[in-house]
Amino acid sequence: MERVQVSDVAKIKELWHEYVASVNASDLERWLAIWIEDGIQLPPDAPRRSGKAMIRAEMQLLIELFDWQMAVYPDKIQVLGEEAYAYGLYEFVITPKEGGDSMGSKGKFLTILRKQIDESWKIVIDCFNYDAPFR
Amino acid sequence: MMKKAILLLLLFTLMLGACNSAEAPDDAEAAVNAAFQEYSASLGAGDADRWIALWTEDGVQMPPGAPPNVGKEIIHSGLQGALGIFSFSDMQISVEEVQTTGDWAYARGTYTVTYIPKDGSDPIFIDGKFMSIFQKQPAGSWKLHRDIFNSITG
Numbered sequence: 225m226e227r228v229q230v231s232d233v234a235k236i237k238e239l240w241h242e243y244v245a246s247v248n249a250s251d252l253e254r255w256l257a258i259w260i261e262d263g264i265q266l267p268p269d270a271p272r273r274s275g276k277a278m279i280r281a282e283m284q285l286l287i288e289l290f291d292w293q294m295a296v297y298p299d300k301i302q303v304l305g306e307e308a309y310a311y312g313l314y315e316f317v318i319t320p321k322e323g324g325d326s327m328g329s330k331g332k333f334l335t336i337l338r339k340q341i342d343e344s345w346k347i348v349i350d351c352f353n354y355d356a357p358f359r
Numbered sequence: 360m361m362k363k364a365i366l367l368l369l370l371f372t373l374m375l376g377a378c379n380s381a382e383a384p385d386d387a388e389a390a391v392n393a394a395f396q397e398y399s400a401s402l403g404a405g406d407a408d409r410w411i412a413l414w415t416e417d418g419v420q421m422p423p424g425a426p427p428n429v430g431k432e433i434i435h436s437g438l439q440g441a442l443g444i445f446s447f448s449d450m451q452i453s454v455e456e457v458q459t460t461g462d463w464a465y466a467r468g469t470y471t472v473t474y475i476p477k478d479g480s481d482p483i484f485i486d487g488k489f490m491s492i493f494q495k496q497p498a499g500s501w502k503l504h505r506d507i508f509n510s511i512t513g
Contacts, residue, residue: 266467266488268423268509304460309492311419311505313427332421334490334507336458336465349467351490353423353509 232303236310236337236345240296247294247316252287256280259347260338266351268331290318296333306339307348314352329354387459390501391466391493398503399450402472405442411435414503415494421507448473448482452489462495469511486511 239258246255256276265273265282273279299312310333317328333352337345394413401410411431420428420437428434450472457466467490474483489508493501 264467266490266509269512271511272469272488302463304463307458307460309463309465309505311421311507332427332507334421334492334505336490349465349490351467351488351507351509353421353507355426356424 232308232339232345233301235343236301236303236308237298239337239345239347240298240310244294244296247287247292250287250292252280252283255283255287260340263347264349266349268353286318289321291321293317293319308337308339308345310335310337329356331355387464387493387495387501388457391457391464392454394493394501394503395452395454395466395468399452399470399472402438402447402450405446407435407438407442410438415496418503419505421505423509443477445474445476445483448475464493464495464501466491466493470508 262275265279273282294316297313298310301310313332315330317326319326331352331354336349338348339345414431416431420434428437452470454466454468469488471486487508487510492505494504495501
């Protein structure tokens with residue numbers, strides 16, 4: 225059981241690397257691939273986004289219009305059998321692709337993940353907020 | 360034949376015991392819902408000691424607009440500070456989902472609350488959403504272990 229958990233933690237850490245790499249590459253479909261179909265995103269200052277289609281629709285403009293520099297620092301990953309939670313800190317800077325001032329923020333997240341049939345892990349619910357007003 | 364029957368009966372009894380000793384997901388959901396009722400009642404009463412009793416010792420609270428509060432003592436003093444500035448009025452928590460995995464449960468939902476500043480400034484209405492993780496304690500109660508929340512409208 226312990227060996228499985230160490231491997232699962234490593235896979236979830238790799239998921240966060242992929243989260244960051246796909247956002248920084250402006251690759252929305254690559255980023256959505258780490259979500260389950262009926263995943264739920266709980267972003268700040270916006271309503272709940274339920275399901276991949278809604279998450280895609282809301283994230284599309286952000287990915288298309290801005291270059292992203294994001295970093296994620298998972299502080300704790302707790303595996304609970306076929307589910308897990310992770311929490312930690314993140315920071316990002318976004319710069320309009322057509323030019324203009326950059327904006328950024330630092331914040332924190334709490335995420336529920338679920339192990340898939342192929343032993344990979346995917347995001348089920350992701351909730352995050354800012355440590356300070358976004359500017 | 361008799362020996363086989365006794366063995367089957369023994370096996371059945373053991374299985375029944377195992378089912379009864381595992382908490383039904385509905386019981387965990389009821390406990391989590393009760394915890395949220397106490398969460399809003401204790402905040403409404405301005406009782407930080409009552410509210411912090413809902414938390415594990417190593418809980419982490421992740422409020423918007425501030426760094427995480429790590430540990431019961433820090434979370435408690437954070438709320439005491441907030442209660443010195445405003446009171447919580449008419450907090451309504453709506454739990455949309457509770458999922459249980461063994462001794463852990465997560466819940467998400469929405470809430471509304473009005474902050475009443477103690478300096479007489481205008482009340483501030485907040486509508487938000489949250490996700491929380493609960494941990495079952497050795498004595499059987501469920502306590503809040505991780506809590507993150509944010510606004511629905513900016």
